[in-house]
Amino acid sequence: MSVHAVVIAREMWDTRDLVGPVLDANGAVKPGAVSTRFEPQDLNALESALRIKEMVGGKVTALSFNAIGDVDVLKECLYRGADEAIRIGANPIDLDTAAAATLAAAAIRRLGDVNLVLVGWTAAEGESSVLGSCLAGLLGMEQISFVDRIVEAGDEFVIGRRAIEMGEEDIRVDLPALLSLGVALIEDDPRAPRPAKAMLKLKHKKTEIPVWSPADLGVPDPASNATTVVAAMESVPERVIESTAVDPEDESGLKAMLERVLKGE
Amino acid sequence: MSEILVYIQIVDGGAGDVSLQALACARSLADSTGGSVTALALGYDIGASVADLVELGADRLLVAEDDRLSHYLTGPYKRVVRSVLDANRFDVVLFPATTEGNDLAPLLAAELGCGCVVGCDAVHVKEGKTLFRRTEFDRKVHTDYEVTVGPAIATLRDGIADIPALGERRGEAQSIAVDLGPADTRAQVVNRDVVPKTVNLKASRVIVAAGAGVGGPDGFALVKDLAEALDAQMGATRAVVDAGWLPADHQIGQTGVTVRPDLYIACGISGAVQHWVGMSDSKTIVAINTDKNAPMMKRAHYRIEADLKTVIPKMIKALSA
Numbered sequence A: 001m002s003v004h005a006v007v008i009a010r011e012m013w014d015t016r017d018l019v020g021p022v023l024d025a026n027g028a029v030k031p032g033a034v035s036t037r038f039e040p041q042d043l044n045a046l047e048s049a050l051r052i053k054e055m056v057g058g059k060v061t062a063l064s065f066n067a068i069g070d071v072d073v074l075k076e077c078l079y080r081g082a083d084e085a086i087r088i089g090a091n092p093i094d095l096d097t098a099a100a101a102t103l104a105a106a107a108i109r110r111l112g113d114v115n116l117v118l119v120g121w122t123a124a125e126g127e128s129s130v131l132g133s134c135l136a137g138l139l140g141m142e143q144i145s146f147v148d149r150i151v152e153a154g155d156e157f158v159i160g161r162r163a164i165e166m167g168e169e170d171i172r173v174d175l176p177a178l179l180s181l182g183v184a185l186i187e188d189d190p191r192a193p194r195p196a197k198a199m200l201k202l203k204h205k206k207t208e209i210p211v212w213s214p215a216d217l218g219v220p221d222p223a224s225n226a227t228t229v230v231a232a233m234e235s236v237p238e239r240v241i242e243s244t245a246v247d248p249e250d251e252s253g254l255k256a257m258l259e260r261v262l263k264g265e
Numbered sequence B: 001m002s003e004i005l006v007y008i009q010i011v012d013g014g015a016g017d018v019s020l021q022a023l024a025c026a027r028s029l030a031d032s033t034g035g036s037v038t039a040l041a042l043g044y045d046i047g048a049s050v051a052d053l054v055e056l057g058a059d060r061l062l063v064a065e066d067d068r069l070s071h072y073l074t075g076p077y078k079r080v081v082r083s084v085l086d087a088n089r090f091d092v093v094l095f096p097a098t099t100e101g102n103d104l105a106p107l108l109a110a111e112l113g114c115g116c117v118v119g120c121d122a123v124h125v126k127e128g129k130t131l132f133r134r135t136e137f138d139r140k141v142h143t144d145y146e147v148t149v150g151p152a153i154a155t156l157r158d159g160i161a162d163i164p165a166l167g168e169r170r171g172e173a174q175s176i177a178v179d180l181g182p183a184d185t186r187a188q189v190v191n192r193d194v195v196p197k198t199v200n201l202k203a204s205r206v207i208v209a210a211g212a213g214v215g216g217p218d219g220f221a222l223v224k225d226l227a228e229a230l231d232a233q234m235g236a237t238r239a240v241v242d243a244g245w246l247p248a249d250h251q252i253g254q255t256g257v258t259v260r261p262d263l264y265i266a267c268g269i270s271g272a273v274q275h276w277v278g279m280s281d282s283k284t285i286v287a288i289n290t291d292k293n294a295p296m297m298k299r300a301h302y303r304i305e306a307d308l309k310t311v312i313p314k315m316i317k318a319l320s321a
């Protein structure tokens, strides 16, 4: 049995260091207030899939939804070495996690021979995504969550390392299995995840990515599978802190400041 | 009326803090809606250590003990919780938003076909609906989720509620049968490396925290000296823990502990949101940073734009003078 890995690649709001209000007067995300990026944990999922392929051979297919911004995550997967890409023709903003998972599970079943699924554990913010767990449940696959590193892989098993409170553990699962990836890979290894390759960009310049519609997947009304709704969004009032600059050269100023803060002022 | 189940994670042989906060949250939810609270603890040889859960808010305590539950593993734990969910009717199922809770909760929701919200900062009832609140978009937006297909499963973050003092309440404790099949134990832990806890940062009134800006052992030693001079505990960013300068229980933030000290001195810390969420409730924040535009400098009560290697010795001198 060879490995056919599917990577779920999502385009997500880039919620780092946002300046200014995010919501409009009606409590909806303001167009233009937030840009998008390739979800970093999904990029780790892709990197892990490519490494498993390098270890044991096989094939990597990237799966995504319609674009919500300017980042074509599926092209980005092809530029990094994915063999194939498929777009599910649905807008992810209209779907909660359960609804998105129903579509992704149908696409994975349609591919037929998939025995490994990799996805970021959760977008850190911006949605209550637990897509991996939903998929594992729907596909009946064993799951290892929060994987930071692939320790070992074979044709029929994977050992993943994950951080737990106060340490780490290595878990072995037989395929078929689903791995949800954390963020550590990016942070620990400056070469990972790999960047796009110029040669692959040329190769895939004209590659048309097939689009599978919800109807093609036998899920004509994906939103009917939703299990949550957003009841309200509201801006968090900024905590106003009156900030005082302390001159580092002024030793008596430093001392006075320390005395004040130690007294709780 | 809400029938609520709270999953109690066993940490160091007893009920974990975040689970106890979840229990307190469940108690007030049940009191406001007229329901009852069941606490569920899994492990091996834990009976005595969870006995006081009924005095901390549970009307009923279920304990599952088996040597195959002595360490957390998804398969067997999921099977036991699932059997409790199948045998009882619950409207709301709460987990701590820890690695364990965030692993179990969504998997159970997927199996049951119900809704799940992870990482909630609050649970409140509005117009008869239970809403689960997450803080999103760089902590700028509160989003309230309603679960439309129950039971509503949620994981709750550290800080969701205060742990009450032991009360008078007396609930019933009951042990439940553990019935595991081969399919539940397919995945195996082949290696586990856990270090014992070295510090309790939550109890510290003054924390001096080191970031990547310490640069190396010399800078780190200075921050340590400052902590000693202030009789403070040392906190750290993930960068510092990853560098191996401090053990993991010193890490503050999203994947570390959440602290609320009277005084927090951030030495060479940029103030990334994943760190900020763990210390933003500190009463007074002092930041030392060479970059005046670092987010921590913009949010600190006192900001010292300087190389920590030159300013910390001056601070220590001022303290000893």
Ligand SMILES: Cc1cc2nc3c(=O)[nH]c(=O)nc-3n(C[C@H](O)[C@H](O)[C@H](O)COP(=O)(O)OP(=O)(O)OC[C@H]3O[C@@H](n4cnc5c(N)ncnc54)[C@H](O)[C@@H]3O)c2cc1C
Binding pocket: A124, A183, B210, B211, B212, B213, B214, B215, B236, B237, B238, B239, B240, B251, B252, B253, B254, B255, B256, B257, B267, B268, B269, B270, B271, B272, B273, B274, B275, B278, B288, B289, B290, B291, B294, B306, B307, B308, B309
């Ligand atoms: C899902 C997720 C979870 C995470 N969880 C956590 C978490 O729980 N806790 C956590 O801390 N991080 C966490 N992180 C990492 C976080 O994003 C940041 O990478 C991390 O907090 C940065 O640590 P730092 O401030 O020490 O380092 P840096 O961001 O590198 O900042 C170093 C700072 O030091 C300053 N500096 C440099 N030299 C000097 C000097 N000589 N004197 C004074 N200042 C100097 C610099 O100007 C800079 O501002 C998480 C990340 C993700 C994606």
